[in-house]
Amino acid sequence: MNGFEGMPDGLRSAVTSGLRPDPRSPSPIRPRLRPPSARVVVLAALAIALVSAVPISLEWRSDVALLGGWRSLGLSLLQWLGGVSVLAAALTEAVPGRQLAARRLLLLVLAASTLFTGLTLSTLAVHRTLVPHGAEAIYLRVCLGCPPILALPLLAASLMLVFRAFPVRPVLAGTLAGLGSGLVADAGWRLYCEVTEPTHVFAVHGGAMLLSTLLGAALAWVVALWRERRGSNLSSLGRVL
Amino acid sequence: MDDYGSPDPDKAPSPRPSGPEDDTSAIWRGLFVAHCAGDPLAFEQLYRSLAPELHRYLKALAADASWAEELVQETFIQLHRSRHTFDPALPFRPWAFAIARYVFLMARRARTRLAGREVAIRESASSLEPAHAPEAESIVTRRTLEHWLARLPQSLRLSVVLHHLLGLDFKQVAGRLGISESSARARSSRGMARLRALAGEEER
Numbered sequence: 001m002n003g004f005e006g007m008p009d010g011l012r013s014a015v016t017s018g019l020r021p022d023p024r025s026p027s028p029i030r031p032r033l034r035p036p037s038a039r040v041v042v043l044a045a046l047a048i049a050l051v052s053a054v055p056i057s058l059e060w061r062s063d064v065a066l067l068g069g070w071r072s073l074g075l076s077l078l079q080w081l082g083g084v085s086v087l088a089a090a091l092t093e094a095v096p097g098r099q100l101a102a103r104r105l106l107l108l109v110l111a112a113s114t115l116f117t118g119l120t121l122s123t124l125a126v127h128r129t130l131v132p133h134g135a136e137a138i139y140l141r142v143c144l145g146c147p148p149i150l151a152l153p154l155l156a157a158s159l160m161l162v163f164r165a166f167p168v169r170p171v172l173a174g175t176l177a178g179l180g181s182g183l184v185a186d187a188g189w190r191l192y193c194e195v196t197e198p199t200h201v202f203a204v205h206g207g208a209m210l211l212s213t214l215l216g217a218a219l220a221w222v223v224a225l226w227r228e229r230r231g232s233n234l235s236s237l238g239r240v241l
Numbered sequence: 242m243d244d245y246g247s248p249d250p251d252k253a254p255s256p257r258p259s260g261p262e263d264d265t266s267a268i269w270r271g272l273f274v275a276h277c278a279g280d281p282l283a284f285e286q287l288y289r290s291l292a293p294e295l296h297r298y299l300k301a302l303a304a305d306a307s308w309a310e311e312l313v314q315e316t317f318i319q320l321h322r323s324r325h326t327f328d329p330a331l332p333f334r335p336w337a338f339a340i341a342r343y344v345f346l347m348a349r350r351a352r353t354r355l356a357g358r359e360v361a362i363r364e365s366a367s368s369l370e371p372a373h374a375p376e377a378e379s380i381v382t383r384r385t386l387e388h389w390l391a392r393l394p395q396s397l398r399l400s401v402v403l404h405h406l407l408g409l410d411f412k413q414v415a416g417r418l419g420i421s422e423s424s425a426r427a428r429s430s431r432g433m434a435r436l437r438a439l440a441g442e443e444e445r
């Protein structure tokens with residue numbers, strides 16, 4: 001015998017009112033969330049548009065012919081794939097019961113870092129380009145500020161999909177969404193910025209990715225807080241506390 | 242990192258099974274799928290079967306049996322609300338217990354926030370001249386009133402004190418507590434009803 005033999009009336013009415021037939025749909029079942037692998041397709045399409053928008057709307061890097069197809073476009077597509085994989089991980093993390101284990105998270109971050117480092121060194125091996133003397137501040141401002149702004153639409157779309165599920169660790173899911181968006185934005189940016197000097201790439205381009213990651217975490221925190229406060233007003237939590 | 246992002250800060254037992262789905266979880270899954278398909282009795286059966294286990298888990302997290310009971314109700318509401326995220330092909334237990342843990346973290350944060358507000362309100366109350374307190378004190382002593390107020394749940398107590406004792410209007414109460422105006426009105430009204438009931442009990 002336990003104290004949970006009968007469902008409290010308040011809970012029963014909350015549940016049955018939720019099952020009231022929707023006039024738009026004859027079934028009381030809400031549409032089931034598609035699996036993360038299916039939902040990420042939308043983000044992948046947006047991501048490929050983002051990567052191609054940078055060189056098309058700005059200009060291709062000046063050494064694109066020297067680098068060849070693989071080291072310019074090919075490696076950017078590889079980085080795009082890496083970014084989309086991180087976004088898929090964010091969508092998986094957002095589904096209750098499917099949170100990523102610490103080891104998998106660590107592997108993901110390590111893989112993203114290795115990919116970024118490998119791409120940078122691979123490009124550097126063919127052509128070394130330095131930041132023009134006297135233009136350091138401009139390069140710093142542009143390469144640090146623009147990619148996170150470019151990543152914003154993808155980040156917003158990712159966070160929308162993350163919160164359409166029920167992330168039980170929203171900041172972590174947002175961090176992953178930010179990292180994925182940052183990787184994708186950098187995949188496009190490297191088709192525009194011709195500087196291959198490692199200090200610039202690691203500090204400035206890496207810093208831009210870090211900014212996107214932090215932005216993702218901060219936005220997710222804000223949304224989660226809003227959802228939590230709204231939820232505490234709507235549900236019995238307010239009454240309980 | 243705060244509660245939102247912390248991987249596993251508590252020492253509560255892990256609800257995640259190490260192997261394939263156990264029989265109980267499979268039964269819960271069947272009941273939940275039936276509930277989603279519109280079976281009105283399935284959720285009731287699920288409640289009877291799952292609530293005790295959820296209560297044990299939440300009690301281990303909250304270290305408070307009566308609070309854990311309230312959290313169980315809240316968890317069931319959240320299970321129902323987020324049913325669109327449940328994939329019937331996957332085990333039920335990790336999904337349900339992940340939501341339960343989130344409900345606990347959310348409630349703990351709300352509790353901490355409210356406690357902070359109560360301290361701030363007490364401090365401001367001590368420096369303010371009570372608006373309606375003399376009337377109240379003409380009927381009951383201040384000590385009795387404090388005794389009754391202490392027996393109200395925190396959320397109701399705050400609304401009653403702010404509106405009826407400090408004279409704030411409902412818009413101001415809502416602003417102070419971070420809730421909607423209608424919630425402030427409802428809480429204050431429920432709080433007064435409880436106070437009247439307490440007064441009635443004492444008279445008898």
